[in-house]
Amino acid sequence: MTTHFPADSVGLVTPQRVDFTQPLLLACERTLDAYTLMFETYGTLNADKSNAILICHALSGHHHAAGYHSENDKKAGWWDSCIGPNKAIDTNQFFVVALNNLGGCHGSTGPASFNPATGRLYGADFPLMTVKDWVQSQVRLMDYLGIDCWAAVIGGSLGGMQVLQWTVDFPQRLRSAVIIASAPKLSAQNIAFNEVARQSILSDPDFYGGHYYEQDTYPKRGLILARMVGHITYLSDDAMKQKFGRDLKTGKFLYGYDVEFQVESYLRHQGEVFSKNFDANTYLLMTKALDYFDPAREYNDDLQQALKSANCRFLVISFTTDWRFSPQRSQEIVNALIAQGKQVAYADIDAPQGHDSFLFPIPRYVTLLKNFLTSVQATVKGTHHAS
Amino acid sequence: MTTHFPADSVGLVTPQRVDFTQPLLLACERTLDAYTLMFETYGTLNADKSNAILICHALSGHHHAAGYHSENDKKAGWWDSCIGPNKAIDTNQFFVVALNNLGGCHGSTGPASFNPATGRLYGADFPLMTVKDWVQSQVRLMDYLGIDCWAAVIGGSLGGMQVLQWTVDFPQRLRSAVIIASAPKLSAQNIAFNEVARQSILSDPDFYGGHYYEQDTYPKRGLILARMVGHITYLSDDAMKQKFGRDLKTGKFLYGYDVEFQVESYLRHQGEVFSKNFDANTYLLMTKALDYFDPAREYNDDLQQALKSANCRFLVISFTTDWRFSPQRSQEIVNALIAQGKQVAYADIDAPQGHDSFLFPIPRYVTLLKNFLTSVQATVKGTHHAS
Numbered sequence: 001m002t003t004h005f006p007a008d009s010v011g012l013v014t015p016q017r018v019d020f021t022q023p024l025l026l027a028c029e030r031t032l033d034a035y036t037l038m039f040e041t042y043g044t045l046n047a048d049k050s051n052a053i054l055i056c057h058a059l060s061g062h063h064h065a066a067g068y069h070s071e072n073d074k075k076a077g078w079w080d081s082c083i084g085p086n087k088a089i090d091t092n093q094f095f096v097v098a099l100n101n102l103g104g105c106h107g108s109t110g111p112a113s114f115n116p117a118t119g120r121l122y123g124a125d126f127p128l129m130t131v132k133d134w135v136q137s138q139v140r141l142m143d144y145l146g147i148d149c150w151a152a153v154i155g156g157s158l159g160g161m162q163v164l165q166w167t168v169d170f171p172q173r174l175r176s177a178v179i180i181a182s183a184p185k186l187s188a189q190n191i192a193f194n195e196v197a198r199q200s201i202l203s204d205p206d207f208y209g210g211h212y213y214e215q216d217t218y219p220k221r222g223l224i225l226a227r228m229v230g231h232i233t234y235l236s237d238d239a240m241k242q243k244f245g246r247d248l249k250t251g252k253f254l255y256g257y258d259v260e261f262q263v264e265s266y267l268r269h270q271g272e273v274f275s276k277n278f279d280a281n282t283y284l285l286m287t288k289a290l291d292y293f294d295p296a297r298e299y300n301d302d303l304q305q306a307l308k309s310a311n312c313r314f315l316v317i318s319f320t321t322d323w324r325f326s327p328q329r330s331q332e333i334v335n336a337l338i339a340q341g342k343q344v345a346y347a348d349i350d351a352p353q354g355h356d357s358f359l360f361p362i363p364r365y366v367t368l369l370k371n372f373l374t375s376v377q378a379t380v381k382g383t384h385h386a387s
Numbered sequence: 388m389t390t391h392f393p394a395d396s397v398g399l400v401t402p403q404r405v406d407f408t409q410p411l412l413l414a415c416e417r418t419l420d421a422y423t424l425m426f427e428t429y430g431t432l433n434a435d436k437s438n439a440i441l442i443c444h445a446l447s448g449h450h451h452a453a454g455y456h457s458e459n460d461k462k463a464g465w466w467d468s469c470i471g472p473n474k475a476i477d478t479n480q481f482f483v484v485a486l487n488n489l490g491g492c493h494g495s496t497g498p499a500s501f502n503p504a505t506g507r508l509y510g511a512d513f514p515l516m517t518v519k520d521w522v523q524s525q526v527r528l529m530d531y532l533g534i535d536c537w538a539a540v541i542g543g544s545l546g547g548m549q550v551l552q553w554t555v556d557f558p559q560r561l562r563s564a565v566i567i568a569s570a571p572k573l574s575a576q577n578i579a580f581n582e583v584a585r586q587s588i589l590s591d592p593d594f595y596g597g598h599y600y601e602q603d604t605y606p607k608r609g610l611i612l613a614r615m616v617g618h619i620t621y622l623s624d625d626a627m628k629q630k631f632g633r634d635l636k637t638g639k640f641l642y643g644y645d646v647e648f649q650v651e652s653y654l655r656h657q658g659e660v661f662s663k664n665f666d667a668n669t670y671l672l673m674t675k676a677l678d679y680f681d682p683a684r685e686y687n688d689d690l691q692q693a694l695k696s697a698n699c700r701f702l703v704i705s706f707t708t709d710w711r712f713s714p715q716r717s718q719e720i721v722n723a724l725i726a727q728g729k730q731v732a733y734a735d736i737d738a739p740q741g742h743d744s745f746l747f748p749i750p751r752y753v754t755l756l757k758n759f760l761t762s763v764q765a766t767v768k769g770t771h772h773a774s
Contacts, residue, residue: 255415
């Protein structure tokens with residue numbers, strides 16, 4: 001059946017959904033009485049359930065992290081480069097769980113879901129989420145799957161923030177944490193870029209205060225702008241130079257506002273495609289979750305104190321040309337972990353792709369991740385044999 | 388009369404206008420049959436007209452570079468920190484000319500001007516301008532003022548690009564060039580940020596294809612967004628950290644889309660103020676002039692060849708935390724000048740304010756500029772005595 005998929009692909013996958021009825025109290029002090037999570041799994045859970053890995057997604061991610069949804073599906077999941085048989089996150093060894101976070105727009109309960117309290121779609125009434133809330137909901141999914149302890153929780157960017165929060169809030173429930181291209185909190189500049197993205201959407205006349213679903217429209221212009229500005233921060237100056245330089249679309253200046261430079265064409269196209277596939281309310285919510293993330297805040301702004309109870313091995317990875325979350329931001333995490341005597345490995349990977357590097361199968365990065373996970377699993381097997 | 392103005396201020400100034408009737412052929416191959424330039428002058432032109440300095444403005448600048456327009460004027464001209472009696476650009480020594488460039492929105496002919504060809508305001512019909520066009524129009528102003536050779540042409544950012552173009556196109560008409568926080572051409576990332584700003588304006592329903600004047604409205608939302616994204620690139624990450632950090636406006640998270648962080652408040656305010664004082668068509672035009680600037684383009688992309696005929700002393704200044712036009716970009720200019728055996732001084736000034744540094748009276752920067760201009764003037768006096 002799946003012979004035409006690449007040999008190192010997990011092949012056909014089927015999204016699953018689980019409905020939770022136990023209320024979830026959120027950081028904003030509101031409660032979700034019931035909610036749905038969409039997820040996918042790859043590989044097989046072993047008998048002692050010690051080989052489970054959780055994948056946390058970034059701003060525009062979702063549960064479809066690897067494989068294909070149909071025989072004719074041209075595009076694999078968003079992290080297919082790293083998840084599959086013999087890949088960095090080896091599905092021959094691990095049982096991998098990927099979910100769509102609450103507030104998302106790919107099947108989990110979010111702004112476009114039905115709100116039982118009002119009888120209409122949530123829209124702007126959907127509560128704002130925090131990374132902490134997501135981790136709480138991920139624990140519920142973990143319990144539902146009967147997993148006591150993750151072999152690893154892994155994520156890049158906003159995903160890495162969820163990993164860090166796991167180590168703070170549920171230190172006994174993961175054996176390792178892989179934090180990629182992330183930061184312990186946003187800088188003022190990070191927040192500023194998010195604010196521009198938000199204002200693009202909020203000020204779009206088609207936003208209708210977040211209830212655009214009922215108007216049968218959506219803030220397309222705003223979403224395009226938000227994605228364009230975001231996209232610039234995902235790429236390095238170098239990557240843009242290599243990719244586009246100052247190349248002109250028609251070879252000469254047009255002296256008008258149509259596309260002149262290739263980079264303009266690329267950005268407009270990326271914005272356009274994204275605006276058709278992503279929900280504006282979810283985009284807003286994701287940027288706020290980023291802004292709010294600051295695990296040290298509950299510990300007198302002391303990241304070391306926040307990480308004091310962490311009880312797992314850490315792998316922290318940054319990329320040389322990432323200016324959204326520069327290597328220095330990863331090093332803040334590493335330094336706090338070292339100061340607390342935690343077991344941490346850190347690598348700054350030389351890569352030209354900027355923040356987006358974490359999505360690419362860069363050899364040194366992939367090898368590092370694979371070896372780390374193998375080592376984590378060897379340790380637990382050793383422990384099990386000894387017990 | 389002006390005793391309440393600071394002692395080192397040029398005091399009250401009166402804008403002047405000059406109407407040109409000789410057609411100006413533009414880079415876009417269209418012609419402006421007649422046009423007006425607004426300008427101001429500070430200090431006194433000496434007998435041999437050897438002490439004139441031209442100030443070229445950046446994206447949002449204009450002719451009002453120093454002094455005050457009325458007794459009650461609270462705000463001085465945009466470069467008052469550097470222009471005045473005994474200041475870096477010393478009006479006791481020099482006759483300083485500042486103009487509003489063509490396409491501007493402060494009195495010179497631009498998109499909001501009457502278009503004699505159509506009987507309506509230009510709006511989107513105003514031709515796109517290039518740095519080269521501006522320099523041509525500045526030569527006309529120079530001739531009108533009876534000045535044969537500038538003692539110096541000075542500008543920061545887009546202003547510095549005009550200075551560079553002067554040295555390429557009219558090497559015999561300036562004795563020195565001061566290029567501050569500039570670049571020999573935009574990078575793909577620079578263009579990308581400009582494109583986001585443009586799309587913000589172009590996609591605003593109140594833009595009306597550039598003819599919003601006739602609708603008695605303007606693309607306020609778009610202009611706010613354009614300024615917000617621009618503003619982020621003017622400040623350094625460090626400057627934002629020092630200025631705002633993660634400070635909250637109300638001291639706690641609100642879990643909504645009102646202002647939470649101080650940096651959001653600042654950006655929204657800056658955008659709001661700017662949108663009331665600047666014309667959207669001019670903003671669009673200015674970003675395109677930036678994109679088009681590339682003096683090496685006419686010389687087989689060889690900056691050295693472009694600068695071969697340059698015949699003046701150069702001072703090039705960059706700022707350590709400027710990431711819009713980083714020190715490396717200034718060094719490209721310096722290296723080309725050195726390779727051509729030109730007389731060039733270069734300084735990378737340690738300053739936390741990012742690209743905006745050029746507007747601040749940073750002691751080392753101000754002293755450097757003042758000494759350079761004094762030296763330029765000493766040389767010409769020497770020459771005159773010898774002749």
